[in-house]
Amino acid sequence: MGFVLMMAVALGSVGFVASAAADEPSPAPAVRWSVTPADAQGPDGRVAVEHDLAPGATVEEHLAVRNVSDRAVTFTLAAADGFYTRTGRFDTLATGQSSTGAGTWITLPDSVAAEPGETVVIPYTIAVPPTSEPGDHAAGITASILSVQTTGDGARLGVETRVGFRVLLRVTGVIAPAVALTEAEAAHHLSWNPLRPGSAEVSFIVVNEGNTRVRVTGTVTVTGKETPFPAPGESAQELLPGDVRPITVAVDEVWPLFRISATVTLTATAVTTDGTTTSLEPVTAQATAWAIPWPQILVVGVVVLIAAIVAGALIASRRRINALLDQAWDDGRRSAEARRAAAGTEDDVDAGDDVTTV
Numbered sequence: 001m002g003f004v005l006m007m008a009v010a011l012g013s014v015g016f017v018a019s020a021a022a023d024e025p026s027p028a029p030a031v032r033w034s035v036t037p038a039d040a041q042g043p044d045g046r047v048a049v050e051h052d053l054a055p056g057a058t059v060e061e062h063l064a065v066r067n068v069s070d071r072a073v074t075f076t077l078a079a080a081d082g083f084y085t086r087t088g089r090f091d092t093l094a095t096g097q098s099s100t101g102a103g104t105w106i107t108l109p110d111s112v113a114a115e116p117g118e119t120v121v122i123p124y125t126i127a128v129p130p131t132s133e134p135g136d137h138a139a140g141i142t143a144s145i146l147s148v149q150t151t152g153d154g155a156r157l158g159v160e161t162r163v164g165f166r167v168l169l170r171v172t173g174v175i176a177p178a179v180a181l182t183e184a185e186a187a188h189h190l191s192w193n194p195l196r197p198g199s200a201e202v203s204f205i206v207v208n209e210g211n212t213r214v215r216v217t218g219t220v221t222v223t224g225k226e227t228p229f230p231a232p233g234e235s236a237q238e239l240l241p242g243d244v245r246p247i248t249v250a251v252d253e254v255w256p257l258f259r260i261s262a263t264v265t266l267t268a269t270a271v272t273t274d275g276t277t278t279s280l281e282p283v284t285a286q287a288t289a290w291a292i293p294w295p296q297i298l299v300v301g302v303v304v305l306i307a308a309i310v311a312g313a314l315i316a317s318r319r320r321i322n323a324l325l326d327q328a329w330d331d332g333r334r335s336a337e338a339r340r341a342a343a344g345t346e347d348d349v350d351a352g353d354d355v356t357t358v
Helices: 013-023 295-358
Strands: 001-009 033-039 048-053 058-067 072-085 090-092 110-115 119-127 135-150 157-172 179-189 200-208 214-222 227-228 237-239 242-254 258-271 277-279 283-290
Touching: 001 119, 033 072, 033 135, 033 157, 048 119, 058 072, 058 110, 058 179, 058 237, 072 157, 090 135, 090 157, 110 119, 179 214, 200 214, 200 237, 200 258, 200 283, 227 242, 237 242, 242 258
Parallel strands: 048 157, 179 283
Antiparallel strands: 001 157, 033 058, 058 119, 072 090, 072 110, 072 135, 135 157, 179 200, 200 242, 214 227, 214 237, 214 258, 258 277, 258 283
């Protein structure tokens, strides 16, 4: 796999900046080039150089630099230790950083000049030290140019642009692939729509504890919902021996159930230079997180409050109706008693009159 890298460095020499400004009063034509593995005749179709070598072994190789520009260019050649970035992209140590691994096993010229449209084949040597540890070792070979660019505030920067390919070497011996999962953590993100579930985010770290390259895939399961990683359409993460890779997986449609649990299942595959693979035993890790259903609790609280208000109003209304009924009953009773009393008085008066008349 080829890679391209642009690196900006502040120019430390005023004389160099002035010379560059004088030599290049107008923007220089764009420089385009490629560098690929090759044989003695030219590019051979490989995208990376891969070898199984015994400690102390030496192999002769070739690379091809093609100048696609319309002007002659001298490219700087370099070999350096290779590594994968935290996002899984292959890279090599920057210019000025000292290699201590496979980058020091490669011997090649410091530079190559190429005419417009010309492809130049350069031989180089890979020599494995006799004391090298068994397992996989990575390096990269680059062809680069340094250009001068001016920033918005007028500062001059030297920009190194590198194009290269990977060199992956397996030193023969005892091969022991191994991976581990560490620091698994989970978090839940609410949806404030009470009718919609939220989402979960599960993060963990994959450690390549063996001495071979491994590709890792797996699943994250949260409350029964399973999500694969990497996502469909994405390539599997590849780790070199000793690599530590943080990974975060988002899981959609996770309902807040006060406490959610997440299970990470990692499946690693050891990769060989001939393309064959060996699957390792799956590794798992657990994580939990609080998932308080605040929107649903709020809705339930509002419903309970409304129910309490309605119930209170019904109770108050019934009490008022009962009071009115009691009052009406009392009023009717008193009215009846008054009528009976009035009727009794009239009877007394009529009896007296009758006696007097007789």
